Amino acid sequence: MTIPNFTRHLALAGRHAIALAAASVTLQAQAAPAAGQAGAAEPLALPAPAAGTLVAITNANIMTASHGNIMGGTILIRNGKIAEIGANVTVPAGAQVIDGRGKWVTPGIIDAHSHSANEGINEGSQSVTAEVRMEDVLRQDGISLYRQLAGGTTTVNILHGSANTIGGQNAIIKLRFGLPVDSLKFAGAPPGIKFALGENVRRTSNAQSTRYPRSRQGVEDLLRESFIGAQEYQREWDAYATTKAAWDKASARTRGPAPIAPRKDLEKDALVEVMQGKRLVYWHSYRADEILMALRISKEFGFKPNFTHILEGYKLADELAAAGATASTFADMWGYKLEAWDAIPHNAALMAERGVNVTINSDSDERARRLYQEAAKAMRFGGASEETALRMITLNAAIQMGIEKQTGSIDVGKDADIAIFNGHPFAPASRVDMTLIDGRVFFDRNTAPTLEWLMQLMRIRPRITSEDGGLR
Template sequence: MVRHATIWTQGPLGVLEDADLLVEKGKVAAVGRNLKAPSGAVEIDGSGKHVSPGIIDAHSHIAVSGGVNEATHAVTSEVRIGDVLDPTDIIIYRQLAGGTTTAMVLHGSANPIGGQSQIVKLRWGADADGLKFKRAPETIKFALGENVKQSNWGDNFTTRYPQTRMGVEQIDLDSLLAAQAYGAALNAGHAADGGPLRRDLRLEALWEVLQGKRLVQIHSYRQDEILGFIRIAQQFHIVPTFQHVLEGYKVADAIARLGAGASTFSDWWAYKFEVRDAIPYNGALMTRQGVTVSFNSDDDEMGRRLNTEAAKSVKYGGLSDTEALALVTINPARQLHIDKYVGSLEPGKDADFVIWNAPPLSTLAVPQQTWVDGRKYFDRADDLAERANVERERAALIAAALPERVKALAQDGDKKDKAGAAAPQPREEDLLRRYAARRPIYHDDEPVNGCTDAESH
């Protein structure tokens, strides 16, 4: 039970002040004022604090072992990010420290049709299978533009088809038509020639797209290619989410008519040629046209501060605070078809929530605790205490190792000084004192040994 907090439900109840959040068996049991806690409940004083749903990152590449791209073919729909999850990636913990609880880990954008993606919950300490959000639908990565036609890969990558935007559109069309024929053969129980049907994992994944069983997430930038894929989506009755979609504001009406989502950046632009028309008002303008919009990270570090990325939409476009927070909570949940489980604090939903020291959109907001499925996975007070323990252990190890290192340095100096008269050697305690003093603060209060080559000699 969290008591007396300001609760951003991101649901019909809106923002509740001096309210309580009751969690039972990993689910939100109740949200309101003056709730009665069951006997033996753990109670947290939320006075002066804010509680929000856990942040959902709709475009992430964390926790992947061995790279996110299978770039050898134009179509690699048979490969699966879920097979190469790395539960030991420290970024999982760091993003929990920023309030992120759910992420869609995508295949890269090296192919017009890439691999199958994996929606995960950031259950730090679980194994790879334990990270998987198993109630979430299956997804797959498509991509358009510079990356897939290899225009930014260098002169050694000019032979893989397609090399133009028109080729990208045609390979998408051809692949989906092939999947359609494969599905017909599956239903018939035999190949078109009447012979036995060989299982094709590549076409099987695309057949799932055509059946509505697998969601398409499509990397895109320019309005022309966005409109081109909208025509394909209409032909095959696909409702995708456009990723990046930095010119989405130009064609927001067409995206809205399709019912597609748009997962974009807050204010990225000018990092490559095809994004030259990007503007920071993109998210707000698409929102006003009725598009379900989310802000994502596509970046390990940015996934730790998506709350302040969302806040930029208040400045650039005038979204309300709750509309802005929706960009990283309920909206990405809707895009991923997991809004019945996460994205808002409503009875029956998963107890994924963050306790902040300030309003979540504030640049001063720091998560104090992050909970997933009713279990605490990050606690700032515990983290700070553990840092102190680690620092004490590091200091003890350095103290134990330093005398031997100093002796080794002195012996090395003797060997290099053979030609001349032996210089007087300082006492061991003087060496210890001198080298101990040469350990400046380097990063996050981490002391490192620092000395010049001459001093080392």
């Protein structure tokens, strides 16, 4: 079968129209060098882009996420930062120009809950593992990262799993796919830690488990016990600091041997940082009662709570807003376990309406490729405005993760993390044509592997069986 026929049949295929759009555009782009083709020198190399020092995206519809939309505007990027935005920006000579005519430009999408760039997810042998760090197990070469780039995602929050009451330390990364693993880290992002509540930590699904806690009361007890232990640990270090200072000042002739520092405990260090406000807590949560418990614990030990999942957040929107809590939820995931039964797709919009900083996350390699569609659901179900919905996957996520000064919106001085769509990002057939991180093009659909490659590889031929010739 020839390719023109193939695309024509796809065009008739109704719900497959999106696939057609992808196929027909990419077929025209076959002449462009393929990113997937391996160079002879480094056959296992990933496609790292060149650093762009001066880039201009011209004539595009820019959705800034912070100060409205600019139709037919230009973004000028210098050394990876957004230098100018507006309708009348002069493009300097020598700039790499990306023609944005007919395109929609959004801030790079931020996924506030991800497990897609790590070799380990749960250290599930204990319920308190504050000492483990996602940054120790990052991997840069998973194909999922590339697929997420193809969905405009640029920054993700790699969290420990939810097996433990107190899980591990998070890692915020940018999807600099193709660069070595230590290039992924988001410089200057505040450290965080995962806490979890409910069914996962009390091991409901594992009847054999003998691990404490086995109930929600036990979870609360273990949390309090852990923080009290960390407070004692901190007092031990404070006492040492006093002794050491006195020893330093004492006469070298009369003083005894130098005091030896208390044992460094990596687990308690992390909890002390939480209480000092240096480490953000991301609470995995479902039910309203346990969310209230988490708010009490957060208040008792003096830290600001950030919630993830929080499917019953709409029941507590005022309490969350009053506590300054942030909430990162699913668009419409529902009923996949008992504690997810009361979820409603209006959750995100309802919480946002009451003043909570709301984000929509993926917690999934698959959804992470299309968070813009997830955000659109907040408009469809909750009646959120376009800008509110966009912020749920950009600026609000940056605020939750404490990186809003660097990314999350298209503003002068921020990192040039940008997604370029071929249509309005919330239109169902739109897709991402190009994704930039720090002004570097990490995804370009013109050079990306195409649907046609895949069809060839899988030896797939469209089957035409229906009366109208559509693809089944």
